[in-house]
Amino acid sequence: MSLEFRHIAHAYGPVRALEDVSFAAPAGEITCLLGASGCGKSTLLALAAGMLRLQHGSIILDGEVLADEGRSPPPEARPVGLVFQDGALFPHMTIAGNIAFGLPKARRGEVEGWLVQVGLAGLGERYPHQLSGGQQQRAALARAMAPGPRVLLMDEPFASVDIVLRRKLRRDCRIILREQGATTVLVTHDPAEALDIADRIAVMEAGRIVQFASPQELHDAPATAAVGAMFGGAQIVPGTRGDGGFATSFGLWPVDCALAAVPEAAAFDLLVHADALDLAQDPDGLRVRDCHVQGKGVRVVLVAADGSEITAETEDPVRADGRYRIVPRPGSLRAFVRN
Ligand SMILES: Nc1ncnc2c1ncn2[C@@H]1O[C@H](COP(=O)(O)OP(=O)(O)OP(=O)(O)O)[C@@H](O)[C@H]1O
Structure with missing residues (x-):
């Protein structure tokens, strides 16, 4: 029935x-x-x-x-x-x-x-x-x-x-x-x-x-x-289409980070998985707010200049007083046009 x-x-x-x-x-x-x-x-x-x-x-x-x-x-x-x-x-x-x-x-x-x-x-x-x-x-x-x-x-x-x-x-x-x-x-x-x-x-x-x-x-x-x-435990990062990529609070991310062809639009919500973000040391990068060791890896909360936060999970060592640039892996983001 x-x-x-x-x-x-x-x-x-x-x-x-x-x-x-x-x-x-x-x-x-x-x-x-x-x-x-x-x-x-x-x-x-x-x-x-x-x-x-x-x-x-x-x-x-x-x-x-x-x-x-x-x-x-x-x-x-x-x-x-x-x-x-x-x-x-x-x-x-x-x-x-x-x-x-x-x-x-x-x-x-x-x-x-x-x-x-x-x-x-x-x-x-x-x-x-x-x-x-x-x-x-x-x-x-x-x-x-x-x-x-x-x-x-x-x-x-x-x-x-x-x-x-x-x-x-x-x-x-x-x-x-x-x-x-x-x-x-x-x-x-x-x-x-x-x-x-x-x-x-x-x-x-x-x-x-x-x-x-x-x-x-x-x-x-x-x-x-x-x-x-809701289902993937991913986070949402607002971004706008800038020259050469998505301009976000966390830096400029190349368009090839997105999973599929990205439509021509001004504003996007980017769906980002914490374990698909690599961290590169950068003196002008994001500040570490929290590091939490979980099993083999570490969960890191980073803060941008405007106060926005993003979480990355990595198996690389992270310094609590370090500064990092976020590098999303190619094809790891999903981009949704924001209405
Ligand atoms: N008897 C009522 N009088 C007035 N508004 C109501 C009444 N019952 C529900 N609402 C309103 O209708 C909307 C939907 O409520 P509903 O209870 O169906 O939601 P729900 O998704 O089941 O929420 P929850 O998970 O909290 O139970 C809400 O805005 C709620 O405040």
């Missing part, structure tokens, strides 16, 4: 939360909505879940209209499973009771297996208030997944689980969801989490989709410098 969003717009009074959002979460895949706080992720999920009334556009489930401007059925009338950040278990039911809730009688025997799957073996007879936040969250995941919904909507489902367990839980969760063939839409603000679990990622910025692509495509061909920095 694919879940398609068509031209969705939503406003809370004067606040425009979503602007013309369109994409389709493919059947049986995990799609992440990724973006900074306030970009509209939760609003989009709440519209799909039926917790908010659709103001503009339509949501199509497996080719049929699930909701549009004229019709917005409540959550209980939608064939979707929901998991939210706070878990929201039924407080008066045991954990086993919560997981069994959506299961037909004949399948109640599966509860024990789910408790094991999510690391809660032996805790089935406890009540939600007798579990930690992370344990409650895992119980909520089990409750949502146990009935085997065709569509699962998840809003920051691992947020209250500690970092080590979180990685394991999301990988287990990915396997279970893929095996069940559930179409999943999962909200996160963490690029690492999206890369780890998603088949496809919808990157959002200020109520719009900036890019909808697989993790590999986002890595190889980011649509904007910000998307590239």
Whole structure:
């Protein structure tokens, strides 16, 4: 069952939360909505879940209209499973009771297996208030997944689980969801989490989709410098096209440092990887602000005359009181025309 969003717009009074959002979460895949706080992720999920009334556009489930401007059925009338950040278990039911809730009688025997799957073996007879936040969250995941919904909507489902367990839980969760063939839409603000679990990622910025692509495509061909920095851990350096190269706060960098042919334009955002910057000693060069040894190399923060900072990672020795010129390796920069 694919879940398609068509031209969705939503406003809370004067606040425009979503602007013309369109994409389709493919059947049986995990799609992440990724973006900074306030970009509209939760609003989009709440519209799909039926917790908010659709103001503009339509949501199509497996080719049929699930909701549009004229019709917005409540959550209980939608064939979707929901998991939210706070878990929201039924407080008066045991954990086993919560997981069994959506299961037909004949399948109640599966509860024990789910408790094991999510690391809660032996805790089935406890009540939600007798579990930690992370344990409650895992119980909520089990409750949502146990009935085997065709569509699962998840809003920051691992947020209250500690970092080590979180990685394991999301990988287990990915396997279970893929095996069940559930179409999943999962909200996160963490690029690492999206890369780890998603088949496809919808990157959002200020109520719009900036890019909808697989993790590999986002890595190889980011649509904007910000998307590239989000996934590659690279930094963005503003530059203008000057004679013989890009004029930046850190010096003039030759055009052959850029990965592909650079269009004729005035202003660029240059996507720069710290480990693709060589340092050459230069008495008129940049000042070292910080040196931090990491494994075999050293991470160096350098400051330009205008106060801008840039980070380089090198295996060469660096003097804390030295001055350095930055030399990007040929073909290591990605140049995005700035609008
Ligand atoms: N009930 C509301 N009333 C008014 N404005 C709201 C309401 N809910 C959300 N907003 C605004 O709508 C925009 C989108 O909010 P939304 O919660 O969808 O973002 P988000 O990407 O999920 O953020 P977060 O990661 O912080 O949860 C924000 O500007 C937010 O302040």
